[in-house]
Amino acid sequence: MPKAAIEAAGLTKWFGTGEAKTMAVREVTFDAYFGEMLYIVGPSGSGKTTLLSMISGILRPNAGTVKIEGVDIWGLSADALADFRLQKIGFVFQDYHLFPRLTTAENVAIPLILQNRPWDEALNEARRDLEVVGLKERAELPPVKLSGGEQQRVAIGRAIVARPDILIFDEPTASLDGETGRNIVSFVRQHVLSDQRCIVMVTHDSRIFEFSDRIMRMEDGKLKAIERESLSAQ
Amino acid sequence: MPGTLKIAYRLLVNDRAKFAALLVGITFAVFLMIEMTSLFSGILKRASATVINIGAPMWVMDPAVQTVANTIPLPDYVLDEVRSIPGVKFAVPLYSGGGLVKLRDGTYQSVNIVGLDDASLYGRPKLLAGNIQDLFTENAFLAVKDSEFYKLENPAVGTEFEINDHRGVIVGIAHVAASGLFGVPTLYTTFNRSLQYIPNMRMTISYILVVPKTPADVQAIKKSAAAAGYVALTEDEFIQKISTFYTYQTGIGTNMLLMTVISFIIGLSISGQTFYTFILENIEKFGALKAIGAKGRVLISMILFEASFVALTGYGIGVGLCAAIIFLARLYLPDYAAIITYWNLILAFIMVVVIAAASSYVGVRKVLRIEPFDIFRG
Ligand SMILES: Nc1ncnc2c1ncn2[C@@H]1O[C@H](COP(=O)(O)OP(=O)(O)OP(=O)(O)O)[C@@H](O)[C@H]1O
Ligand SMILES: [Mg+2]
Numbered sequence: 001m002p003k004a005a006i007e008a009a010g011l012t013k014w015f016g017t018g019e020a021k022t023m024a025v026r027e028v029t030f031d032a033y034f035g036e037m038l039y040i041v042g043p044s045g046s047g048k049t050t051l052l053s054m055i056s057g058i059l060r061p062n063a064g065t066v067k068i069e070g071v072d073i074w075g076l077s078a079d080a081l082a083d084f085r086l087q088k089i090g091f092v093f094q095d096y097h098l099f100p101r102l103t104t105a106e107n108v109a110i111p112l113i114l115q116n117r118p119w120d121e122a123l124n125e126a127r128r129d130l131e132v133v134g135l136k137e138r139a140e141l142p143p144v145k146l147s148g149g150e151q152q153r154v155a156i157g158r159a160i161v162a163r164p165d166i167l168i169f170d171e172p173t174a175s176l177d178g179e180t181g182r183n184i185v186s187f188v189r190q191h192v193l194s195d196q197r198c199i200v201m202v203t204h205d206s207r208i209f210e211f212s213d214r215i216m217r218m219e220d221g222k223l224k225a226i227e228r229e230s231l232s233a234q
Numbered sequence: 235m236p237g238t239l240k241i242a243y244r245l246l247v248n249d250r251a252k253f254a255a256l257l258v259g260i261t262f263a264v265f266l267m268i269e270m271t272s273l274f275s276g277i278l279k280r281a282s283a284t285v286i287n288i289g290a291p292m293w294v295m296d297p298a299v300q301t302v303a304n305t306i307p308l309p310d311y312v313l314d315e316v317r318s319i320p321g322v323k324f325a326v327p328l329y330s331g332g333g334l335v336k337l338r339d340g341t342y343q344s345v346n347i348v349g350l351d352d353a354s355l356y357g358r359p360k361l362l363a364g365n366i367q368d369l370f371t372e373n374a375f376l377a378v379k380d381s382e383f384y385k386l387e388n389p390a391v392g393t394e395f396e397i398n399d400h401r402g403v404i405v406g407i408a409h410v411a412a413s414g415l416f417g418v419p420t421l422y423t424t425f426n427r428s429l430q431y432i433p434n435m436r437m438t439i440s441y442i443l444v445v446p447k448t449p450a451d452v453q454a455i456k457k458s459a460a461a462a463g464y465v466a467l468t469e470d471e472f473i474q475k476i477s478t479f480y481t482y483q484t485g486i487g488t489n490m491l492l493m494t495v496i497s498f499i500i501g502l503s504i505s506g507q508t509f510y511t512f513i514l515e516n517i518e519k520f521g522a523l524k525a526i527g528a529k530g531r532v533l534i535s536m537i538l539f540e541a542s543f544v545a546l547t548g549y550g551i552g553v554g555l556c557a558a559i560i561f562l563a564r565l566y567l568p569d570y571a572a573i574i575t576y577w578n579l580i581l582a583f584i585m586v587v588v589i590a591a592a593s594s595y596v597g598v599r600k601v602l603r604i605e606p607f608d609i610f611r612g
Contacts (some may be wrong), residue, residue, distance in 0.1 A: 049611050058525050058606040079529055086527025097522035101248035102241065113237035114528050122237060136563050158526075170610055 002033040004067075005166055005198035006055055011064035013050050024050040025062070026221040034165070035195040037188075037211060040202045042218030048202040050171055051218065056089050056168045059079050066168060086114055090159030094171040096151045098143040104154050105130060105139040111162040129157040132191060149180035156184070160192055164194065167192065169201040178207050185211045238528075242536035244518060246543065252515075255508045255542070259520055260589065261555065263501020264582050267494050268556040271578040274481075274490040276571030280415035281480050282473040284330055287410040288357035290443035291451065294325070294466045300479045303416065303470070305330055307437035307472070314465060316442050319372050319458040321451030326351035329428040329437040333421070336396040343385055346420045347573060349428025356443060359422060364391045364406025369424060374405040376422040380382060380413040381568035397421070398431045415571075484579065498585050505548075506593045509541060513597035526605035535591025537597045545590035 013025040025047040028203075032038045032055075040048050051060035055066050057073045066073050068088060076084060090111075098107045105126045112122035127139050133153040135146075143151050152172060159167055173181030185201075185208040193199055201212075209215065217226045235243075247253050279286070284302045285293070294316055296306035316325045329349030336343045350358055350369075358366060359378060368374055375397075377389050389395070393404045408422060423431075429438050444466065446452055452468060459466035467475065481487030514521075522535055556574065563570040 049607075053607045053610050056525075058610065082524075082527045082529045084527075085525070089527075091522070091525050093522060093525075093609065095518075097609065098518055099241075099245060099516065099519050101245050106241065106244065109237075110241070110523065111526055113241060114523070114526065114532065119237045119240060171565065 002035060004031045005034045005069065006032040006200070007065075008051075008055050009065050009067075011051065011054055011061050011066065011086075013047070013054060013059065013061050020028050023221050024052065025061075028221075028223045029064075030216060030223055030225075032198050032200055035193070036213040037193055037199045037201065038214040039209065039215040040200065040218055040223070041204065043213060046218040047221045048218050051223070052168055052170055052200065052202055056091065056166070057085050086111060086162065088165050090162070090164040090167045092152070092155050092159045092167070092169045092172050094174045096143070096155045096175075098154055098158075100142055100144045100150060101143070103140050104135065104143055104146065107143060107154060107156040108157040108161050110158060115162060126157070126161055129161045130154070132160075133157045133187070148176050149184060152176060152180075152184055153187075156188065156192065165197055167197065167199045169199065169203075171203055171205075172201065173203065173205045173208060178205075181205055182207055236535075238532050238536055239539045242539050243543065245536075246512070246540045248565075249512060249515075252508055252512045256505055256512070257548050257551065258502030258545045259501055260507060260545055260586060261552045262504070263497050263553050263589065264549050264552025264586060265559075266497030266500075267582045267585055268553060268574060268578050269559070269572065270490050270493045270497065271581055272556065272560065272572040272574045274486070275428045275575045275578055276573045277415060277476045277486060279412055279573060280571055282476045283407035283410075283414045284346075284414035285472050285476070286412045287359065288328065288348075288443065289470065290328075290357060290445065292444035292446060292468055293468055293472050294442040294444055294464050295440075297463070297465045299465070300483065301476045302330065302441075305440040306466070308439040308442065309437045310439065313439060313442055313461070315462050316444060316459065316464075316466075319455055321447050321454045322493040323445045323447045324354075324356075324542050325442050325444045326354055326356045327425050328357065328443050329425050329432075329438065329442040330467060331428070331432060332418075333398050333431060335402075335419075335421075341536055344418045345386070346414060346416070346418050346430065347397075347428055348420060348422045349425040350422060351443075352424045352426050353425070359408035359410045362407045362409050364404075366406065368405035369422075371405060373401050373564060374423065374427070375402050376406040377404050378408045378420040378422065380408050380410060380420065382413065382417060382419040386418075386419045400431050402431075425453060453609065494581075498589075501585070502589045502592060505544070505589050506596065509544070510596050510600075513537065514601050517600060517604055520601045521604040521606050521609035524604065525609060530602055531602050534598050537594050537601060541590040541594035541597070545586045549586045552582070 009027040011025055015022045015024055028051060029133055042048055049230045050059065054061045060074060073081060073084060097218055109122040109126035112125060130136050130139050133156055135150060135153055138146055143154055173185060189211040214224055216223050269526060281301060284501050296308060299306050313325060313327055316322060331347055333347045335345050335470045337343055350356060362379055369376060377386060389404045391404055391406060395402050414420060446455055456466045
């Protein structure tokens with residue numbers, strides 16, 4: 001039996017009140033395990049990003065709990081939760097969100113710098129990570145000089161630099177062409193995933209389904225497990 | 235320096251265009267504010283030049299006197315009254331008034347004439363040339379070598395001239411601490427001789443200069459003078475009174491104030507606006523930082539650091555620029571009045587702090603409002 005990294009129970013989130021009330025996520029319960037790459041797919045507006053935000057500690061649910069490595073994260077104070085994210089969770093966004101005025105290495109070093117690690121040490125580790133994602137030569141360039149795929153690899157470098165146990169990806173390939181997207185996810189599968197790590201990824205991109213261990217489908221705020229084969233066949 | 239501030243610093247200075255715009259805005263505002271207020275300080279100092287140069291600890295005058303230049307003559311007996319006040323160590327008369335000197339080419343030059351007490355020459359200036367005893371010889375005057383000196387055609391000891399249709403002769407060249415405001419040269423002579431040159435009047439004393447026995451006597455002297463219908467002011471009080479007059483009773487003060495306020499508003503809007511766009515441009519990245527785990531106070535410290543860094547750098551450049559311009563202006567315009575006082579620097583500093591605080595307040599609000607969830611949703 002694999003060890004649970006994330007245990008979500010009864011997660012519910014709505015926006016607005018009265019007439020304008022939207023149920024974004026309805027009583028979602030699931031576990032994500034160490035060593036697996038779990039995909040969440042589903043139509044636009046089905047609540048995928050909302051769910052991802054709640055399990056990663058950046059959006060408070062209206063009901064339900066999230067445990068990460070046994071810690072009830074929504075029971076933590078705001079500051080403790082920020083520290084928890086900083087230590088345990090790495091984020092990769094669809095639009096990379098890299099600082100254009102910093103070098104690639106400085107961008108990657110940011111989580112370590114937020115952990116108050118000495119500047120030089122943080123930058124050295126960032127350069128080592130850039131080597132891992134194959135961008136050693138680009139370390140001193142600003143990210144805007146890099147291609148989209150390279151920028152996303154920089155973002156992955158930033159997400160893993162602090163050695164988090166959990167990685168959260170929201171549509172990491174949406175801004176990339178198919179081939180580049182595949183290469184990146186394949187790379188993540190080979191070099192970033194490990195037995196001590198759990199990756200949860202929201203995606204629309206059927207070309208990367210093959211790299212998943214498990215796929216769950218969201219529809220109208222509800223989540224259900226599905227077979228990878230049934231999806232690929234669609 | 236914490237790494238987060240180093241990041242903040244790089245975000246700021248690597249954005250060359252905005253950093254330059256911010257610096258120009260602050261520098262410009264600081265420059266204008268200091269220039270305006272320094273000019274005003276200079277004018278105020280010059281307005282009190284006679285008071286500063288004579289250096290008497292107390293001055294007795296008519297209650298209606300507003301500035302040292304607009305004298306109201308006192309009757310002779312007031313001198314005896316003042317001398318009889320207990321606590322007065324000694325009291326001497328001072329004449330201060332205008333005259334006309336006829337230059338060699340026949341044109342006239344107004345001058346300021348200061349008549350010093352014949353017995354003591356109290357308040358006499360330092361001599362650069364000549365002998366002070368010669369002031370007792372016939373028709374003797376001292377010419378003050380200040381920025382107006384050349385208007386008397388740079389006289390030397392022995393130069394003769396005509397003043398108010400009398401003969402005069404320069405017996406010494408004097409140096410004083412402060413130049414006057416009105417752009418006229420100053421001549422010193424004795425009190426009695428000053429009266430000979432001036433169209434005669436029943437009342438002749440402009441001011442009575444008083445030296446109290448001890449500082450503790452000042453209050454009693456003021457009371458006695460007031461009881462007799464006059465006003466006794468300490469040197470500082472008199473300078474303050476003159477400053478107040480120029481600040482509030484003339485157009486100079488209000489205009490300077492207006493210009494200072496306008497510079498402040500211009501600086502505030504340029505810098506505030508630029509800083510705001512700077513924050514806006516990075517706002518999603520700040521949101522991403524929040525998601526990653528940056529606490530609100532870390533982001534606040536980054537923004538405050540950026541705002542203070544720009545403000546202090548702009549302040550430094552502004553002050554330097556102002557000092558340089560005043561220095562250059564003095565080289566070419568000896569009459570240029572501006573002086574940078576601590577007060578000017580502090581005022582400009584306060585305004586810069588306000589600019590930085592206002593700019594960062596806007597930025598901090600923006601950054602605290604951004605939700606990492608919105609960054610996620612894109
Ligand atoms: N801040 C908000 N205020 C109001 N409604 C919101 C807010 N955030 C999300 N919603 C609504 O919640 C629902 C789920 O949104 P969510 O972004 O989670 O969908 P998604 O599955 O990620 O969609 P997409 O595939 O387009 O990214 C949508 O109907 C959306 O309009
Ligand atoms: Mg989404």
